[in-house]
Amino acid sequence: MIHPWFERPSPRVLAHRGLIPADADGIAENSFAAVAAAHAAGAAYIESDCHLTADGEVVLFHDADLSRVIGDPRPVSQVPLAELERLMAGIGGLISLRQALEAFPDVRFNLDIKSEAAAVPVGRIVAPHAERVLLASFSDVRRRTALEAADRFGRGMRPATSAGTATIGRVVSAMAMRSRPLVRRALAGVDALQVPERQGAVRIVSPRLIDAAHACGVEVHVWTVNDPLHMARLLDLGVDGLVTDRADVALREVAKRR
Template structure:
């Protein structure tokens, strides 16, 4: 049975990477993963927003990509050492901080794709999404962290969708390349989607064979992070199910022009 996260729109999907920040908004100081960026993605019609989870010093799950504040605010401290109130002050002129709780409650029609970035954030994030599990996909580069978040959600009665971490993706890609899809049977059963770059260094991850194997099992393939509309069109022609992009506006326009 298809998870409700996928039922919100037909394929192909556009996933707004860390929300949406237009050139004008960026000039005004708005940054990724801010309240304003999520609101902007929603305003342009993005059903799916990809974001990231970290935990503050006082235990609040916030949407933030990096482990520290340096790139976004110029402050070198780790997020894990900063309390929520201070983080709100730092983000006030950058589009506003958004916590995971605020995101889920303020945007009830948005489907969130949440990458758990910190071990400490896994269980708290899982507990928070449990009541909203029908519109959340949980993932992490770490399969251990991903499963910890899923277990916390399950304990609270929620069943989010999920996509594989590095080790799961590696097993699946290797099995498909070796023409041994059965060798990764348990890995396929563990995911609803594969979210991958087209290439990892010199290794091509996205292949027609991988797409066919995924689709045979009802697993979607989403490619990140693609901002060129011509590249988006090429990938959609290959049969990918979703594009993760900083240019959600361009992606949505492309889908409209193609008539989905």
């Protein structure tokens, strides 16, 4: 049975941390304005990141601290929601996970859980929206913790999920051994492989990987792809999704193929 997150036709464009329009000035990634811009551009899928504030609210924010985005060295986990809202007010506005799910009811979210503390709260918040959420994390432990929380607080449907780093490592090893049974075992319970095309000297995405994943009913999404020629080449290869900072460009590239 196909999870509802995947019911829209592929290839999918996943707006990476929303969209900052080319003519925008002073808008931060993962801000309310960036999510709204991705939605306005026609992105049905938005990829974002989850951290927990000092007072226990899940917010869309990539980094563990505020240094790069705001110039404040404090960790997100030490800043209360109200203060973070004030700090983000001039650069697109803070958006919490609850706000994102409520304000954009037709968007499917791809959520990367960035901290252990956020895993259970994320699972609890997304539980009523499981049909339009995919949970991801580099940590398979965090990912599974969030899925289990969604099960506990949900209504019978679990969010979709993508493989963590350890699972991807097992898939790559199984591919090197040319063992389809080991690939299938590694991908059990996983809906998508979300991977870079290469990791250092190691090529991850190949026709063999795509075929093996598809044989297991698993999609392949590649990050982070911003060049139109690169997008076209990966789509020709048969990938199912592009995670991109330029969702507007990728949507035009995908539209050419429909």
